[in-house]
Amino acid sequence: MSSEKKFLDVSHVSKNASPMPEELAIRIEELSISYKVSLEAKRTLKNAVMRASLRQEARVRSIDAIKKLSLDVPHGSVLGIVGSNGAGKSTLMRCIAGILSPTEGRVTVNGKISTLLALGVGFNPALSGRDNIILGGLASGLTKEEIESKTDEIAEFAALPDGFIDLPVRTYSSGMYGRLSFSVAVSMTPDILLLDEALSAGDAAFKEKSFERMRQLCAEARTILIVSHALATVTDLCDTAIWMHKGALLSKGKPEEIVDQYLKFLNVGSLPSNYEDM
Amino acid sequence: MPTNQDFVPKIQVFEPHRASLPPLIPYIKEFWKRRTFAIELARFSDKAEYLDSRLGKVWLVLNPLLLGMVYYLVVTIIRGGHKGTGLTTLDHLLIGLFTFYFAQNCVTAGAQSITMGGRLILNQAFPRALLPFATAIQAFQQFVPTIPVYIFILVTGKYFYPATQVPGWTFNFLWIPFILVCVALTGFGLALVFATLNVYFRDTNKLLTYITRIWMYLSPVLWLPETLHGMSRLLLYINPLGPALTATSDVWISGKGPHGLIIFGCLFWAIASIGIGGYFFISRERDFAIRI
Numbered sequence: 001m002s003s004e005k006k007f008l009d010v011s012h013v014s015k016n017a018s019p020m021p022e023e024l025a026i027r028i029e030e031l032s033i034s035y036k037v038s039l040e041a042k043r044t045l046k047n048a049v050m051r052a053s054l055r056q057e058a059r060v061r062s063i064d065a066i067k068k069l070s071l072d073v074p075h076g077s078v079l080g081i082v083g084s085n086g087a088g089k090s091t092l093m094r095c096i097a098g099i100l101s102p103t104e105g106r107v108t109v110n111g112k113i114s115t116l117l118a119l120g121v122g123f124n125p126a127l128s129g130r131d132n133i134i135l136g137g138l139a140s141g142l143t144k145e146e147i148e149s150k151t152d153e154i155a156e157f158a159a160l161p162d163g164f165i166d167l168p169v170r171t172y173s174s175g176m177y178g179r180l181s182f183s184v185a186v187s188m189t190p191d192i193l194l195l196d197e198a199l200s201a202g203d204a205a206f207k208e209k210s211f212e213r214m215r216q217l218c219a220e221a222r223t224i225l226i227v228s229h230a231l232a233t234v235t236d237l238c239d240t241a242i243w244m245h246k247g248a249l250l251s252k253g254k255p256e257e258i259v260d261q262y263l264k265f266l267n268v269g270s271l272p273s274n275y276e277d278m
Numbered sequence: 279m280p281t282n283q284d285f286v287p288k289i290q291v292f293e294p295h296r297a298s299l300p301p302l303i304p305y306i307k308e309f310w311k312r313r314t315f316a317i318e319l320a321r322f323s324d325k326a327e328y329l330d331s332r333l334g335k336v337w338l339v340l341n342p343l344l345l346g347m348v349y350y351l352v353v354t355i356i357r358g359g360h361k362g363t364g365l366t367t368l369d370h371l372l373i374g375l376f377t378f379y380f381a382q383n384c385v386t387a388g389a390q391s392i393t394m395g396g397r398l399i400l401n402q403a404f405p406r407a408l409l410p411f412a413t414a415i416q417a418f419q420q421f422v423p424t425i426p427v428y429i430f431i432l433v434t435g436k437y438f439y440p441a442t443q444v445p446g447w448t449f450n451f452l453w454i455p456f457i458l459v460c461v462a463l464t465g466f467g468l469a470l471v472f473a474t475l476n477v478y479f480r481d482t483n484k485l486l487t488y489i490t491r492i493w494m495y496l497s498p499v500l501w502l503p504e505t506l507h508g509m510s511r512l513l514l515y516i517n518p519l520g521p522a523l524t525a526t527s528d529v530w531i532s533g534k535g536p537h538g539l540i541i542f543g544c545l546f547w548a549i550a551s552i553g554i555g556g557y558f559f560i561s562r563e564r565d566f567a568i569r570i
Binding site (some may be wrong): 046144170 | 478481
């Protein structure tokens with residue numbers, strides 16, 4: 001039986017990009033992201049004028065957030081990303097989502113993306129949970145009709161106490177706030193879902209419900225990328241994992257192996273607490 | 279159950295941007311596709327803003343109305359009375375202030391829209407111009423209730439002070455939507471410029487307070503456009519709101535249609551503001567997530 005690879009022509013999107021294998025959801029080629037950070041306490045017009053009058057240059061520091069990273073993510077895979085703070089995990093997610101531009105290299109994405117990179121994005125604390133569901137859904141790219149038809153389902157999934165859905169979200173506990181945000185994000189049916197520490201929302205019961213929803217999304221052959229310091233999330237949900245350190249990809253493999261390598265590197269051992277939230 | 283539509287491949291390629299502008303057609307298409315987000319964001323922001331205020335949206339009308347009264351008193355005292363023109367000066371002042379505030383709100387709220395929307399910028403990919411666009415819609419929503427209030431003042435002013443100049447029904451009122459569109463586009467274009475500047479220099483907004491104050495004094499709000507003659511009339515044309523405010527006064531007070539040069543001025547500033555503001559904003563918006 002022939003297993004000839006099929007390629008997607010992406011020349012209509014980018015003249016320089018080479019055809020992408022059809023089975024891939026994400027292809028990252030030699031990606032580098034660096035940016036300059038101002039060392040001034042405040043970037044103001046006043047300081048800029050003062051600097052110009054004294055003929056001084058702006059004090060900036062260049063940061064290499066991602067260094068020459070290449071990675072292929074097939075459709076339907078659940079990829080866990082582990083690494084210490086400052087490893088470049090969130091920057092990588094933002095680049096895949098199209099929020100940050102590459103400095104070098106290329107990211108090709110084949111599918112509709114939904115992101116949950118922070119909880120409550122687009123939410124207004126003065127508005128009710130119901131209003132925020134609509135606002136959050138629209139911010140995520142849903143149409144008004146789509147989000148309105150899902151409002152009750154989202155409210156039910158978030159398991160808010162009776163009547164809370166019509167109260168301002170500033171009156172919510174942090175758990176309720178997190179649950180509502182998570183429910184909005186997973187209510188969509190994206191091809192690719194990017195999650196950054198989102199599964200830490202809510203109590204044990206809600207975490208189980210979240211895991212169940214994630215498994216359901218996996219079963220529907222969605223591609224999911226999860227950044228988490230809770231290593232149990234990576235070993236339980238993911239079929240592949242990568243370990244990033246200081247912007248570089250150190251290794252890729254089975255989640256258990258990657259987590260082991262990472263724990264050895266951190267020199268903390270396999271304590272149960274490491275699997276909870278680090 | 280996923281639908282077929284969910285699996286329609288949507289290929290995106292992210293590469294380093296060397297050209298100053300991203301491909302404009304996909305940008306505009308995406309902007310248009312997500313306009314409901316801007317409309318709802320404006321509606322909900324408006325709702326949230328007045329949720330805790332006892333008088334709620336009444337403030338939208340009360341604020342410029344009270345300010346109009348104060349300016350009217352000052353202007354009338356300086357002129358030594360209303361000199362047999364009834365409340366014409368007050369009417370000119372009010373419609374000028376309401377229209378000016380519409381543009382000013384577009385600019386000042388739009389200038390903060392990117393820095394205030396930091397979480398959205400960092401966590402969602404969408405055309406960033408939607409945020410200042412939402413503030414422009416909100417400014418329009420806040421402007422609309424001032425029109426019936428203005429008409430009420432105009433009619434009751436005529437009743438109590440018959441010398442007040444009130445135009446009868448005329449087809450020249452059809453110029454009003456044109457003028458408002460020009461004011462909205464000018465305000466939105468300038469908002470794009472100041473929103474971008476505010477990302478790079480966080481004190482831009484403080485400076486804007488003084489700029490808008492001077493802008494109002496230089497606009498035909500506290501004074502009538504007819505008071506300028508000869509070369510000084512240039513002041514009307516070099517001011518982005520000069521032609522639109524002159525046209526506003528012509529239509530609402532005299533019932534006259536704006537003359538050709540004023541129409542050209544309105545169009546020029548609307549197109550120039552959108553063109554310059556759009557270029558300045560869109561060519562830099564890919565850096566916003568880093569600069570925020």
